[in-house]
Amino acid sequence: MTKYSIFSIARNAFSHHKNWPRQWRSPEPQKEYDVIIVGGGGHGLATAYYLAKEHGITNIAVLEKGWLGGGNTARNTTIVRSNYLWDESAAIYEKSLQLWEGLSQDINYNVMLSQRGVMNLAHSLGDVREGVRRVNANRLNGVDAEWLDTDGVKEFCPIINVSKDARHPVLGATLQRRGGVARHDSVAWGYARAADMRGVDIIQNCEVTGITRDGGKVTGVETTRGFIGAKKVGLVAAGHSSVLASMADVRLPIDSHPLQALVSEPIKPVIDCVVMSGAVHVYVSQSDKGELVMGAGIDSFNSYGQRGSFHVIEHQLGACLELFPIFSRVRMMRSWGGIVDTCPDASPLVTKTPVEGLYVNAGWGTGGFKATPASGWCFAHTLARDEPHPLNAPFNLDRFTTGALIDEHGAAGVAH
């Protein structure tokens, strides 16, 4: 594989950029692997990469029923931040942000991380208190955080309507300057290429239909391309986690819901940061192409249909126009939905299961894109050592029995 650099660009210019090698192989599945990862989204591919890089395990297959990153990895609004409330969450999301900061170099692939700052608006006295509390909690955990008053918000993002008689008055905001956005496809493709270079087999169009066990221990998976043996199986299937876990008779505390997003026609640069408002279900940023990227809250009902109801978008755009009257004549180009795996405490599962050799990485719900690097890093550790890393130990399945929940509804909630 060629290393991407200015020299490789120059070299390939001589052949009019027609001879770039493929970014990863498309191998036939082998009979057996040390580890099978089910799900070729960002989290699954990152897991395979860190298994190879950090733990020297390379006899791995990533099985994807469709194409790489066709799930939530490519459907999300790409907000990256680490300002979560509780110690456990701050630790894992901050680890993730630190991995993001070196990721393009590490995997030799430009993930276009743009640390343009993420603002979370407060519209009520309750929001203000919660926001200030979060800023303080973040600082105690070494996560950069600032509190902005109304003037500070206006200065950071001049197009926001901060008028006192607005339907959603802006009373202040939390700001994480190191937060921002990254390029979703690059994350999937970059991890895929880096994993493939280390010998990982990435197998697309291969749906897992069963998980075989012998005496309570995993022996492999049934797929649309036949049986493939494995010593260990890691499920990283986001919205489909319950379906896969049920193949091994494991029950999860997860419900799958549609989450919708939409983009506008491209316009000139108008907003150079990310603005989120959990209270009124809006978040907005502007892509490099100039499209406004916006997201809504989840649809209430359970679904695997990758689409939601229009009234959710209507509600979201109503609040959006109140905050940004300047958008009133922008046309929306397209909207779509992904299926998010929500946990009762809005925190993920990166965990062993009661079945020996079966591991689950799920429940990232509406906000797991930002966690992609740390999720893969921790899950690789868990798979390789058969025990969690201290960073993901709190995110076990057992917490629903012990009651040690990690309630991040405030920091995760609608926000992403």
Next chain:
Amino acid sequence: MLLIECPWCGKRHETEFRYGGEAHIARPEKPEDLSDSEWANFLFMRTNTKGVFAERWYHANGCRQWFNALRHTVSHEFIGVYKMGEKPPVSVQGSEDR
């Protein structure tokens, strides 16, 4: 937007309703006898069916009654609605009392 048939009011827009999640999760008969893992199963573990799913809806902006529905979670098609306390009209996976 879903068009939902309330057993009392007929077909109404989804915005009139609240969602109640999985149906037929029976309250424990003797809560004091439950182990921690039985509590976890009752409170948190969910079937999350891909396919025909038995679920609860509440006609919040209408007759304010709860009812059950069978709906396909991929096509979103409603197979039927039935009253609280009734068995599903068709037996499907994930809709049995547990």
